[in-house]
Amino acid sequence: MSVALFTLGGTISVAGGRRLTGADLTGAVPGLSELGHAVEIQDIESVPSGNLSMAKVLDVVDAASKAVADGASGVVVTQGTDTLEETAFLVDQVWPHSQPFVLTGAMRNPTLAGPDGPANLLAAARVACSPAARDLGALVVFKEEIHAARWVRKTHSTSTATFASPNAGPIGHVVEDRVRVLTRPLRLDGVHVRADLDANRVALYTVTLDDDGVLLQGLAETHQGLVVAAFGVGHVPAALAPVLGELAAVMPVVLTSRTGGGSVLRHTYKSVGSESDLLQRGLIDGGFLDPYKARVLLRLLLATDDDISAAFAQYQ
Template sequence: MAQRLNHNSLPILSIGALGGTVSMRTTQPGSGAQPVITGEALLDGISQLHEGLDVHIETLCLVPSASLDFNLLLEVLIWAQEQVKLGALGIVITQGTDTLEETAFFLDLLWDADVPLVLTGAMHPSDHPGADGPANLLDASRVALDTQSRKRGVLVVMNGQIHQPLHVRKCSSITLDAFNSPFFGPAGLMLENRVLYLRKACARTVLPMPRSIHHKVALLPATLSADTVLLEHVLALGYDALVVSAFGAGHVSVEWVDLIEQVTTEIPVLVASRTGSGPTAEASYGFIGSEMDLIDRGALMCGFLCPYKARILIWLLIGCGHARDIAKYVQRLGFKAAEA
């Protein structure tokens, strides 16, 4: 941990760099972009970030976000908690966008400080003519230091919008407007370099730090004419829970239902919609493989909680010893939180 220097008693902004596209550039012709730009180098050319601030930046790692994992995120969380103890008024994490929606949700479920923790990245590498990293980093820093952001937990700032981790999704692979919050919209906007929130902060769900990290949660997608081989072996492979990324409002094929029922007798089974927008149903369809049928067989519907975030929620609940409370937390995050 670098020593904090704040001789002028300026507001402290802490930035942790993890890599991703925001840190990438092409090192050789034809080689493709690589994560080589350190956190310190990210600040080059963003003079506004130093105006009236004590900016503390550390390079925590330099990897594409597809290679992040839960263990590393727990280390990032501890680093961010230390920044709060050292007096930071706002914290920004830069990372790749491929897993941004998942890391934001993971950290938000564990972030218990009033200080804002803001995640951002870039869709274009730093040497691209339309590089968006500097603007996103500047916006994220302004959001992190804004007093309106306090007690809102973790926030995602991309392309001039502020999103809540529970709702945000990456909905495009390349374009600058890759992030949105289906059904709910952004929580706020950047307007003329000012932070404008569109709704009030609401009650948050914060879990204890995991005591165990060696458990596994499987995620199986329902697809047209899918076989049952993976489902047949979920228990034998030692998984502690299963998330089914189901058709539509929470449906699977008739070939899957008996196997799912068997699995529910041993481990929790959550069913989320694979559509990317909209909730699972609870009482609309009654055919074999429908949401009503799966509920009768012991599965739990996830509401607005997407499959990826359902997997993270179960992993954390098992890790912190709250596995028996899965239904309560799914109801709170997948249904009640959607009403707030």
């Protein structure tokens, strides 16, 4: 049995001016050779995670599916942390297998004191080959914590404890050499992408104080969908409500919260610009999804014939 390792770059693979290969990474991990599973390495590319694309990630998913078909017991992807929460959620939507798909990286590169990459990679590999992690979809493993892709967030710009799941907490831990899954969230319906993602542009708009919506002018001519990161439980200034309603009449507009935790509400507040007013104007309830994950899901859904409202209802 083996673990398929795909490398995409990021801090974990930056050593001064040198880019580390998968062989370099695994060679620096004490205990990896005692894992009991061979690590099959595929170096895809080495770029900052801000330069990744959804299409590139889907290509990696295809390659990972082939590795599983060839007998891999699980998959590990190393990448930069800046977009890891988005790529993990993307993978979770399209990964059809019971084998774990684990994403990890590092906050400290190998030239710094206390680099966290080797420990994260070892923990990720342990999770990838653990029967306990099967049927959980895509996972993020950092600092021996196991996070479900649908909840995980990058919450700090520099801390090695940056990854957290504000609405649920980690679903498990790696303790010594044991993978201990404490709770098993049900896998939700995924998305079967059948079209070119490049044909579907989704904007993310963060609402701010005294917002008049002028930046949304002409959006319907350039984009096919919109995610709104609203105040609190799903509120916007009253002047912005009719603008969003007009957009919702011609494209899917998803309502989320900019807070980073909790859900938008449905019927607690009634004023113009409140969550109930916006939903009555045709906006789609994003539930517990943060704006970044909502954008990933909406862009995927626009490339399918799936019911967009039904897909988002799973997160309410």
